Each structure stands twice: as structure tokens, then as C-alpha cells.
Amino acid sequence: MQSSIPSEYLPDEADGPDYVHAVPEVHYPRQINVAEELVDRHVREGQGNNVAVYFEDQTISYAELQEAINRMGNTLLDLGVEPGDRVVVRFPNRPEAVVSCLAAQKIGAVALPSMKLLRAAELEHIINNAEATTVVVYDDLLEEVENALPNLETVEDVVVADRNGIDHNHHDYDELLDDASADLDAYETERDDLALMLYTSGTTGEPKGAIHTHQNLLASADTYARYCLEPTEEDVFGGNPPLPFAYGYGDLVTFPLRFGASTSLVEDATPGDLLAAIDSHGISVLCSIPTAFNQILSKYPDGPEEYDVSSLRVGASAGEPLTPTTFESFKDEYGIDLLDGIGTTEMLHIFISHRHDEEIDPSATGFPVPGYECKIVDPETGEECDRGEAGLLAVRGPTGIEYWNRPEKQANAVRDNWSYPGDIFVQREDGRFEYKSRNDDLIISSGYNIPGPEVEAVIEEHDSVGEVAVVGSPDEERGAIVKAFVVAADGVSPEDNLIEEIQNHVKDTLAPYKYPREVEFVHELPRTETGKIRRIELRKREEEKKA
Structure with a gap:
């Protein structure tokens, strides 16, 4: 070096990764x-x-x-x-x-x-x-x-x-x-x-x-x-x-x-x-x-x-x-x-x-x-x-x-x-790897492990949703609940019936315990410069609100 x-x-070598060179081009x-x-x-x-x-x-x-x-x-x-x-x-x-x-x-x-x-x-x-x-x-x-x-x-x-x-x-x-x-x-x-x-x-x-x-x-x-x-x-x-x-x-x-x-x-x-x-x-x-x-x-x-x-x-x-x-x-x-x-x-x-x-x-x-x-x-x-x-x-x-x-x-x-x-x-059985969440994006609610991005993918299917981020929000009874922050699609006015539509869509697609018990409409989601959603900021916001 x-x-x-x-x-x-x-x-040092003991703490570093074991490099594997399994294809000829990387020798x-x-x-x-x-x-x-x-x-x-x-x-x-x-x-x-x-x-x-x-x-x-x-x-x-x-x-x-x-x-x-x-x-x-x-x-x-x-x-x-x-x-x-x-x-x-x-x-x-x-x-x-x-x-x-x-x-x-x-x-x-x-x-x-x-x-x-x-x-x-x-x-x-x-x-x-x-x-x-x-x-x-x-x-x-x-x-x-x-x-x-x-x-x-x-x-x-x-x-x-x-x-x-x-x-x-x-x-x-x-x-x-x-x-x-x-x-x-x-x-x-x-x-x-x-x-x-x-x-x-x-x-x-x-x-x-x-x-x-x-x-x-x-x-x-x-x-x-x-x-x-x-x-x-x-x-x-x-x-x-x-x-x-x-x-x-x-x-x-x-x-x-x-x-x-x-x-x-x-x-x-x-x-x-x-x-x-x-x-x-x-x-x-x-x-x-x-x-x-x-x-x-x-x-x-x-x-x-x-x-x-x-x-x-x-x-x-x-x-x-x-x-x-x-x-x-x-x-x-x-x-x-x-x-x-x-x-x-x-x-x-x-x-x-x-x-x-x-x-x-x-x-x-x-x-x-x-x-x-x-x-x-x-x-x-x-x-x-x-x-x-x-x-x-x-x-x-x-x-x-x-x-x-x-x-x-x-x-x-x-x-x-x-x-x-x-x-x-x-x-999966076919060998493909299916993403669930970042380890720190896993929501534990009433003993269930709920991957936030899995819920996001289903909510995003709704025509009235532009963008969405899902995090765990502190809850005394359940430890945490699933909460969705939603940016409405262009031309859509967020209303109470839309919250119910989103919740029912998730219940109809995933196990019901994964549905967002709270939905909050926002103008934009916090992001890093690379475009990643800063879920840590949303979680912190929820923790401060419910402290």
C-alpha cells in the first residue's frame, strides 16, 4: 500500500472481506x-x-x-x-x-x-x-x-x-x-x-x-x-x-x-x-x-x-x-x-x-x-x-x-x-433474491416484521399516488405502527376517502397487518443528493411528535 x-x-486482514475472484476477467x-x-x-x-x-x-x-x-x-x-x-x-x-x-x-x-x-x-x-x-x-x-x-x-x-x-x-x-x-x-x-x-x-x-x-x-x-x-x-x-x-x-x-x-x-x-x-x-x-x-x-x-x-x-x-x-x-x-x-x-x-x-x-x-x-x-x-x-x-x-x-x-x-x-x-425457490428492506427500515409492529419498501411498492400502484415513503411510527400498544407519507399525483387533491382507498388497497394486496394505520399527505419527501429517501428523517420526526 x-x-x-x-x-x-x-x-487488517482479519476484519476485512474475503475477496473472491470467481470469473476469469477479475484476475x-x-x-x-x-x-x-x-x-x-x-x-x-x-x-x-x-x-x-x-x-x-x-x-x-x-x-x-x-x-x-x-x-x-x-x-x-x-x-x-x-x-x-x-x-x-x-x-x-x-x-x-x-x-x-x-x-x-x-x-x-x-x-x-x-x-x-x-x-x-x-x-x-x-x-x-x-x-x-x-x-x-x-x-x-x-x-x-x-x-x-x-x-x-x-x-x-x-x-x-x-x-x-x-x-x-x-x-x-x-x-x-x-x-x-x-x-x-x-x-x-x-x-x-x-x-x-x-x-x-x-x-x-x-x-x-x-x-x-x-x-x-x-x-x-x-x-x-x-x-x-x-x-x-x-x-x-x-x-x-x-x-x-x-x-x-x-x-x-x-x-x-x-x-x-x-x-x-x-x-x-x-x-x-x-x-x-x-x-x-x-x-x-x-x-x-x-x-x-x-x-x-x-x-x-x-x-x-x-x-x-x-x-x-x-x-x-x-x-x-x-x-x-x-x-x-x-x-x-x-x-x-x-x-x-x-x-x-x-x-x-x-x-x-x-x-x-x-x-x-x-x-x-x-x-x-x-x-x-x-x-x-x-x-x-x-x-x-x-x-x-x-x-x-x-x-x-x-x-x-x-x-x-x-x-x-x-x-x-x-x-x-x-x-x-x-x-x-x-x-426464493428459483434462486432470485427479493429485496425486503434496509435492516433499519424493518417495522416491528405487534411482533410482526413488516418491510417498509414492500408496503411502498403496493401503495405506489394506486393511480392517485405520486411518491410514497413508509416508516414505523411509535405506538404504545403495538410498539410501532406502519405510517405512509404520500405525495399525491399531479392534479390529485388529497381527501379522507383517498386515505381509506390506499389502506384498503394494501389490505387487499398484502397481509392485513401490513396496512398503513396512518397516512399523511406531504408536498415532498426528504431526499439525499443521490435521490434516496431519508427515512431516518421521517422516523425522527415521528419520534419527536410522539415523545
Whole structure:
């Protein structure tokens, strides 16, 4: 491991995951560099003129991307960045973000993409925890960095990409790149050297740093993308997951570049922006979250007629469970399957899904991605459950859970070298895995275990419901009751009879004890920047109300 990383910040072998390399593509040579594999290799093999990045009306070839990465890499070296140093990269989905992350990795440093909505206090925690030395930032996102700067203990340099004319006294991104050499050999990183740090979005507490190596990054592409999506050079990956979201980093950086394909980047994409990008960039693999797919359907009912969407061949969905309703509606309108997938920041990307060319059951997440194995265990005993019995999901494969300097979290997340992402699943008789809930989203009411997302999926079927979140609300008699927070569909006025309709629909579909005893209509649901519903905030609201 790189010398600038304190060994005590990394899990020891006993507390770390047992990496399994069950498919041939994830057996990598000891010395390998992810940036060289994703970009330099294609240039070397004659694909330098192929489009690597679409952004607005620009196209960036692989050769042009390589030159920008080399110049940025030399810039970081000139600033004193050393192998193993952490480099914060703070941008919306723009080419400079891709260049900066890959440049850091190419020189042996560790890229740390930062969510753009983070405030100064959050940045202070993450940057100090990571002991980052350098921040590369879009000028429109500079203010919170400057607010945090007096309390940043290890940052030596800030590099600003001037795009909006915001005054500052830091290094200028464009000037530094113009002055830097366009020639750069990749640092001789080993496959187990750190390449990427991603901080959890904090839906269940203080963000934790998840660490990933060069081979972890490549393995996420050589398992899920290779086997489930089957990309070719002709594909264009696009969508709106933020690049600092593990899902977005894979979809829009690692996957397309691994296969010599193209990525379509859209800054701060709305549903309309996504449709426009499908039309103009020829997106074939559309990656997003269920909320965005639903917004495309509701806000653009004539989307397939207004935009040329003929390039689409498959979609990927993660971040929240994809309901059968959304799956069927999107397939009816856009003619493609949406592959639901479960993945986490800690595991880097999707490890359970369907493959695009197999029979897809939208009521299940799918099968273990080739290269991974999964089992369901009893949370109390650790014994493997029978098929059809709900329990905690355990996973192992070529990626696993490793935290930066969080030994207590590490001990909880990895047991007997299996990674425990914290999800409740059932493995069906046919081998498919069916998602029930996050472990902390399980509602225990009168002794019954009720998965909130299962109730959500049924409520969402009602035509008058736009969005829904289900949590447990404290109750003296039952311990907790099921409560649904509902955003009414456009044009629907919430009335008492709608509450009764929703309750009866759940009773008619699920075991009656699972119906929401309380329904509250809200204008919007609290969400993280990645689009995940912050159920922890709803639970806290209920606890305070009933305290």
C-alpha cells in the first residue's frame, strides 16, 4: 500500500472481506493502474479518435481525454501531490471531474469525489477525516470549500475551474493545465493500492469513508457491466446519478471507459435534460434511480414522440427499489427493460441484478452478479436461512466493505470475511433474491416484521399516488405502527376517502397487518443528493411528535 497512507487507517486482514475472484476477467496482474486501463490502453490500441465523453455540444476523444489527464496529473505532481495522497474533486457531472479523478489515480494518488450539495461543516468532517492534501473544485461550488478552509487541517492547495466568473485567490485550473506537460507515464501502482474514496451519503448517521482499490474499480466493470449489460464500443452510457455516488461513478466513468464506449455527461440533469441527451448523444444505456424514471414518465407523457429515443437498448436502476409498476410503465413507453440492482457505496456497485437478455421478474432484484455469491442469514444466530425465509444479506466477491479509519464500523460490517451491506432479503425457490428492506427500515409492529419498501411498492400502484415513503411510527400498544407519507399525483387533491382507498388497497394486496394505520399527505419527501429517501428523517420526526 502507498506509503502516505497510515496502516492503522486500513482494516487488517482479519476484519476485512474475503475477496473472491470467481470469473476469469477479475484476475489482474499485480501491477495495474486503473487510469491507464480506462484510457491509455484504448489510445495505444488505435481507438484514440473514438468519442470518450459527450458534454453539451462537445465531444472529447480518447486521445484528447488522455492529454487532459496527463496535464492534470503533471499539475498535481507539480503541486507536490504524492502517491497515496487524497485529492478531493468537487464538481457536478462535468468532464473536469472525470479528468481530475483519473489524473489523481494515474499518479498513484486517491481520488475523493465530493457531493456538490455538501455544506462547509460536512466538507470539514470528510476532508479532515480523509486527511486530503488538495481540493480541485468547480468555481460555482467554491464557497463552501472557502467557508471550511480555516478548519481544514491538511489541505495545502485549492485548484479552481473558472467557468462562472467567480472571484478567488486560488490556483487556476486552466492555466495550470496549459502550462503542464502532456506526457505522463502512469505510476506503477499495485492492484491493491487505493484508487478511490467515497463517503456514504449519511442516511443513517455520520458519513463513513469507503475505500476502493485499482482492482476493485476494474472488477465492478468486469462483473456487473460485462455480464449484465454487455457493453460494446458502440454504447453510450448516460444518466443523472452524481459522479461522487458510487453508482454514478461506475455508470458514467468506469463502465463506459472500460469497454471503449462513450459517456454522456449532463450537468445537473432534469428529466427533460436526460431526454434531450438521449436524443442528441445517442444514449443506449440509461442509468438512473426510480424517482427519475417516474418523473420522466409523469412529466413527459409524450417523451418518446417528442425526442428520438431509438438509441436506447437497456436501463439500469439503483439507489431505491424499482417497483414492478415503474418497470412495466417504462417498458411500455420506452421499449426497454430497466434492470433493478442492489449495490452500496461500500461494495462499489451492483452485486445482485438480472442480465439484460434473460427473463426478468420485476418483483425480484435478481440473481447474484457473476463473480459474486450471496446468502441470507439469521441476524441473531448467523446461520444460513432456508429459501423463502427473510434474513440479512451477506455477500462476497471481488469487491467488499472496507472503511477508512472506522474499526468499530468495520467489525459490524464484515463477519467471517463476508460483507453485510445491511439489507433484508429473501432468496426464493428459483434462486432470485427479493429485496425486503434496509435492516433499519424493518417495522416491528405487534411482533410482526413488516418491510417498509414492500408496503411502498403496493401503495405506489394506486393511480392517485405520486411518491410514497413508509416508516414505523411509535405506538404504545403495538410498539410501532406502519405510517405512509404520500405525495399525491399531479392534479390529485388529497381527501379522507383517498386515505381509506390506499389502506384498503394494501389490505387487499398484502397481509392485513401490513396496512398503513396512518397516512399523511406531504408536498415532498426528504431526499439525499443521490435521490434516496431519508427515512431516518421521517422516523425522527415521528419520534419527536410522539415523545
